[in-house]
Amino acid sequence: MPVRLSVSRVRKEILRLAGYSNSSDDKAPSTRLLGRIFHESFARFLGNDDGFSWKSALLETAPDEQEWGQRLIHHLYERHIGPAIQREQVHLRNTTPSVIAFWQAAQEMCAWIASLLWEVRKPGTDIDLVFSPEQGVSLSFFEPGWTDSVVLSGIADLVLKIPQSAGTNTPRATQNHPHWCVVEFKLGVACPEADLAQVCLYHKMLSEQTGVSSGAMAYIRFSPDKSERIFMPDEIQSAQNHLKQLIARLAGVLPGGSVSKAHQTRDIPGLRRSPSAFPQAEKLVSIFSEYGKEVSLDGSPITGPTFIRFFIRLGKGVKLTTVQGIDKEIQHRMELGAPPYIHISEGRVVVDIQRPDRQTVRFSDIRNQLPKPDESFGCSRIILGVDLSNTLRMADLAEPENAHILIGGTTGSGKSEWMRTAIAGLLLTNTPDTLRLVLIDPKRNAFNDLKGSAFLLNPSALVYPDEQPAERVLEELANEMERRYKRLQEAGADTVDRLGYRARISLPRIVCICDEYFDLINRDRESRKKIEAQIFRLGAKARSAGIHLMIATQHPDRQTIKGTLDVNLPARVGLKVSKGIDAALLLNRKGAENLLGSGDLLFRNIGEPIRLQSPLLGIEERRLIFASK
Secondary structure (H helix, E strand, O other): OOEEEEHHHHHHHHHHHOOOOOOHHHOOHHHHHHHHHHHHHHHHHOOOOOOOOHHHHOOOOOOOHHHHHHHHHHHHHHHHHHHHHHHOOOOOOOOHHHHHHHHHHHHHHHHHHHHHHHHHHOOOOOOOOEEEEEEEEEEEEOOOOOOOOEEEEEEEEEEEEOOOOOOOOOOHHHOOOOOEEEEEEEEOOOOHHHHHHHHHHHHHHHHHHHOOOOEEEEEEEEOOOEEEEEEOHHHOHHHHHHHHHHHHHHHOOOOOOOOOHHHHHHHOOOOOEOHHHHHHHHHHHHHHHHOOOOEEEOOOOEEOOOEEEEEEEEOOOOOHHHHHOOHHHHHHHOOOOOOOEEEEEOOEEEEEEEOOOOOOOEHHHHHHHOOOOOOOOOOOEEEEEEOOOOOEEEEEOOOHHHOOEEEEOOOOOOHHHHHHHHHHHHHHOOOOOOEEEEEEOOOOOOOHHHOOOOOEOOOOOEEOOOOOOHHHHHHHHHHHHHHHHHHHHHHOOOOHHHHHHHHOOOOOEEEEEEOOHHHHHOOOHHHHHHHHHHHHHHHHHOOOOOEEEEEEEOOOOHHHHOOHHHHHOOEEEEOOOOOHHHHHHHHOOOOHHHOOOOOEEEEEOOOOOEEEEOOEOOHHHHHHHHHOO
16 A cells, blocks of 8 residues: 655655754744745635636736736735734734734735736737646655655645747746746745755656646745745756655655654554445545546545544545535435535545444543643643544643633533533643632533532632622633732743742642633623623733633624634634534634534634544543542
């Protein structure tokens, strides 16, 4: 069976060999986020959607290169960059220099596009330039002496195509009459060795896929000023030959070699292959074909506790959005209880279909995966759920992108159970000296087992809003935050963790959990204003003071989420919701409406959501844990 590798995996190995520690995984969350916005914006900007593409910006525009550039900048901001920055403002708080550099780079990109369009469209030039952003490519490698073949896959930032019937007056990026050019964009500081290797691999794969080797290669970096390098085919061959050896070593197909750990975790051991899923996979491909969507399988299905994941490769000209558009037809034809969830996971197109014999993941099954408690500083990580390999995934509240969490889901989605599981994990990895809880329970049925717990911030920290106003509780929490900031200032520390290490002063982390926010804010208008004001204060700066908010709602709609929660709670747990628009509001993309309930969830902070299954905490086990210490 072929060994599968991704281009990003090869790039990471080159970064390691080059001695770079600042790989994308190590960059600040805001830097990664701006890079994602940059690529996503220009993918839509250069795509074929008339409402978003550059074409609509240049309608009825005079033939002037500078005017084109200004029009493109305005269109990019109005339709792409502006809304994206607004959506992610909670993650970009206090990153003004980075955002300014990002916007300068975006304007440089628009100028580059305008100059390219001007060269191919100015009077006397007759060339039809085709933009293909985020083009998926793959190629099977096999060399004499290898023990197996290697399938390499990835997504190229942009492919510029010139029909072979085009004239000879070609643009700068396609000199010497190449028929296409693969373009790689990088934002900010980069590793030239890894970047050039990445685009070399895309060039090789496109050469084989198109059957036309006369393609150019462009590497463009914005930092924020533009620097550009163009390579012709005869300049690339030597580098590609060296890369084949690296690919073989990573894949473990050299004689006497072994498959790399990165390949193992992604492609075989530890993940449960399901032979019985192959007939379903064949039926799935057949259904796509009937609707004119040519796809092929891209590896073996993986069976998780809740769903089976099928990997597919889109055929030529098939777009992800059109494949997602027939999810209801797939549900009907395969007799599923819920539509499949079709999305991108780690650069591959996947189709998640409910498992007919769904397995229950119990809390006791994952308890041994919890971190060992630190009696001095405790643990700031909370349970999210288990992934396809039954590995526990957690989020660190001490990190800016996870500091405060918004949880959304309908009745039966597992929302309250998820919160109780998260609490149980915190209790088992902390002591009352390192963790305190404030629990707001409008319906009086979510946290009763914690009444009298030593982990409560104070005896009245289990809050029933009809007995004590929630706005007063939140106000006191905000006042505690201010008191802590004074202590941090006196000790010369910027977070409670640093305070503990530097001054040996230990302050317990405080987690405030509210079960049903919609009920809380719909009692009267004055209370809502006061509650929102305190959430805004806490959301803005409570993380450094070791105070965190976890707010849940059955109604993740515009009335509830937009505004205070959307701006101040960066991490999202999306359980099953009733409508796609609710999923989009909660997670900034649809998908949660197709979840299966009972703890099936999507977690998102920065980047693509990951799908997990929340462990089930039984009543007896919950009572034992909540009553401990």
